[in-house]
Amino acid sequence: MRIPKTTEHLLGALEEDLCLLAGAVHGLDSGERANLRDLATNLRALVCFASVEGLLWRLVDELCVDDRVH
Numbered sequence: 394m395r396i397p398k399t400t401e402h403l404l405g406a407l408e409e410d411l412c413l414l415a416g417a418v419h420g421l422d423s424g425e426r427a428n429l430r431d432l433a434t435n436l437r438a439l440v441c442f443a444s445v446e447g448l449l450w451r452l453v454d455e456l457c458v459d460d461r462v463h
Contacts, residue, residue: 395445403452410435410448 398406414435420428440447446454453460 400452400455403448403455407439407448407452410438414439 414432417428417431417435421432437443438447439449442450445451450460452458
């Protein structure tokens with residue numbers, strides 16, 4: 394059984410993931426293929442469904458925010 398995470402914990406995880414994502418994007422300038430792998434891994438954690446929904450969608454549900462893109 395999974396222990397539900399608090400909103401504060403989810404927001405902290407989002408902040409960490411966004412920092413990792415920014416680092417991976419910045420590292421693309423070096424041409425290292427490992428940066429692409431890091432970028433893909435971080436994007437999957439944010440938006441893809443694996444054993445649980447991606448972090449962004451969990452926060453959308455938790456905070457009742459509109460996730461439409463204009």
